[in-house]
Amino acid sequence: AQSVTQPDIHITVSEGASLELRCNYSYGATPYLFWYVQSPGQGLQLLLKYFSGDTLVQGIKGFEAEFKRSQSSFNLRKPSVHWSDAAEYFCAVGDWSGNTPLVFGKGTRLSVIA
């Protein structure tokens, strides 16, 4: 069965510092991978996605993620965090057929301090 693990429940970084949020997945075939962000009281917004091709994908708001098949990981990075990046981040995995819906990790809450 598909699963997604986000090992960090809560991360605090200083504004301007770099950020890496971890995501590990379990999936038998080629996965479709996604990162979503949720601001307080809001819905989930897609940050970026990986289907195939270049393993380093660029997203919105200056985020990028790298797919590493050997490590079953899809970590999210940002070189310089802004206070407005404080939110909950969800990693998700799906399959090409869509026969099963996306499986989400439990999320990582990001706090940004001055």
Next chain:
Amino acid sequence: DSGVTQTPKHLITATGQRVTLRCSPRSGDLSVYWYQQSLDQGLQFLIQYYNGEERAKGNILERFSAQQFPDLHSELNLSSLELGDSALYFCASSGRLGNEQFFGPGTRLTVL
């Protein structure tokens, strides 16, 4: 704005009652998904519809039901409500199976 709309935004009701949450997917999207988000359970997939047909079922209680209409909007019906049903309910849509999902702003349900 994702293009997915949900009504109502907030809903306050009493235990034992029945409510209906409505979702309109993005124009042209055939798939609709329903999720429940609570503090203790996180984001839980409930049910998926594709072009009017039930496609996948997740952790949906028997007290809950959903349907997708010919115009592709969907409704989630929650009955015999309990305090523990208080949560954010999200609808998402996607254009093709396997593609990314676009989420609505959610309906916050409070059961008193």
